Amino acid sequence: MTSRAYVARDYYDILGVSRDATPDDLKKAYRKLAREFHPDVNSSPEAQEKFKDINAAFEVLSDPQKRQIVDMGGDPLAPGGGGAGPGGPGGAGPFMGFQDIMDAFFSGGGMGGASRGPRPRRRPGADALLRLDLELSEAAFGMESPITVDTAVVCSVCEGSGAADDSQPETCDTCNGAGEVQSVQRTILGQVVTARPCPSCSGYGTVIPKPCGKCGGDGRVRTRRKLTVKIPSGVEDGMRIRLAGQGEVGPGGGPAGDLYVEIHEKPHDVFTREGDDLHCKVKLPMTAAALGTRLTVDTLDGQESVDVHAGTQPGSTLRIRGAGVPRLRGGDQRGDLYVHLDIRTPTKLDAEQERLLHQLAELRDEEIVEPARGNGFFSRMRDAFNGHA
Numbered sequence: 001m002t003s004r005a006y007v008a009r010d011y012y013d014i015l016g017v018s019r020d021a022t023p024d025d026l027k028k029a030y031r032k033l034a035r036e037f038h039p040d041v042n043s044s045p046e047a048q049e050k051f052k053d054i055n056a057a058f059e060v061l062s063d064p065q066k067r068q069i070v071d072m073g074g075d076p077l078a079p080g081g082g083g084a085g086p087g088g089p090g091g092a093g094p095f096m097g098f099q100d101i102m103d104a105f106f107s108g109g110g111m112g113g114a115s116r117g118p119r120p121r122r123r124p125g126a127d128a129l130l131r132l133d134l135e136l137s138e139a140a141f142g143m144e145s146p147i148t149v150d151t152a153v154v155c156s157v158c159e160g161s162g163a164a165d166d167s168q169p170e171t172c173d174t175c176n177g178a179g180e181v182q183s184v185q186r187t188i189l190g191q192v193v194t195a196r197p198c199p200s201c202s203g204y205g206t207v208i209p210k211p212c213g214k215c216g217g218d219g220r221v222r223t224r225r226k227l228t229v230k231i232p233s234g235v236e237d238g239m240r241i242r243l244a245g246q247g248e249v250g251p252g253g254g255p256a257g258d259l260y261v262e263i264h265e266k267p268h269d270v271f272t273r274e275g276d277d278l279h280c281k282v283k284l285p286m287t288a289a290a291l292g293t294r295l296t297v298d299t300l301d302g303q304e305s306v307d308v309h310a311g312t313q314p315g316s317t318l319r320i321r322g323a324g325v326p327r328l329r330g331g332d333q334r335g336d337l338y339v340h341l342d343i344r345t346p347t348k349l350d351a352e353q354e355r356l357l358h359q360l361a362e363l364r365d366e367e368i369v370e371p372a373r374g375n376g377f378f379s380r381m382r383d384a385f386n387g388h389a
Contacts, residue, residue: 240262
């Protein structure tokens with residue numbers, strides 16, 4: 001089975017800059033290309049791949065050490081280590097690949113550099129996110145809502161240590177507590193000391209002979225908890241409420257992250273919401289709009305009467321001040337309720353109603369165009385074709 005050689009990418013060509021480009025030149029080129037190929041602007045699959053290449057090129061050329069490897073003919077992002085010269089990809093012998101060189105530079109080993117030391121078993125936990133569906137009135141006036149969350153909590157048996165009662169973490173025999181092991185290899189840059197996490201202790205520097213039977217040595221377990229979240233009045237769809245320290249407990253019983261409760265407001269049967277204002281539509285007969293009337297309108301606080309003045313035109317809107325949603329952290333301030341009038345014209349009239357409307361039109365001196373009675377031009381043409389001319 002033959003293997004294909006990896007061809008190093010020309011990151012300068014990807015960004016469209018010269019090999020002596022300054023950091024400012026790189027930033028300008030990256031921003032220009034990012035605006036053109038960002039997935040939010042250009043959704044084509046080719047653009048997405050191009051955007052990945054642009055990011056990779058900027059990442060490499062912005063790093064002096066990675067850029068030096070590119071200038072030497074290598075590719076620091078090549079799988080398994082890339083580059084030209086001795087010790088290239090898949091090469092055997094006393095030289096290491098470029099990926100190993102990068103590991104040496106960025107893992108704390110370097111050219112015989114200092115050790116990183118063991119990583120702590122106790123680390124901070126991640127944040128958690130929970131969706132909460134609310135009715136309009138609940139979001140408007142606030143409430144206290146019970147919620148159920150599934151998160152990691154400190155193990156009650158080992159209290160976060162990860163060890164059984166009769167066991168304690170012991171120093172790793174492989175790395176002697178350093179958390180990493182080092183090796184010396186020759187490269188095209190000379191002798192390089194590489195440091196990698198210890199395979200025996202996973203970089204902790206200690207091992208647990210008898211892990212806790214409940215948490216398996218992680219110091220935390222998943223459980224379902226019930227909490228109460230206070231919803232302030234005026235929250236909107238998409239807002240998040242932060243509950244500090246109620247997220248995931250970290251490995252080794254580390255401090256918990258935060259819990260974010262994301263508000264999702266359910267659609268309402270009557271009202272639509274725009275910020276702190278509410279909108280609704282009310283059907284109104286033509287005669288009521290012409291003569292004027294008094295409407296009873298539903299609001300979040302109950303029913304309220306509002307006057308419709310005589311001669312109100314289609315598309316008119318009535319405003320009820322202070323009948324909207326309370327403003328978030330706005331004290332007693334509230335938005336308004338807008339009532340949009342849908343004035344309806346009757347579609348079917350009996351003989352008496354039609355006579356009265358004709359009479360009204362005559363009194364108002366309004367011209368009425370009578371419908372065609374069959375003696376118009378098109379009627380005569382139809383009769384001619386039918387042989388009745």
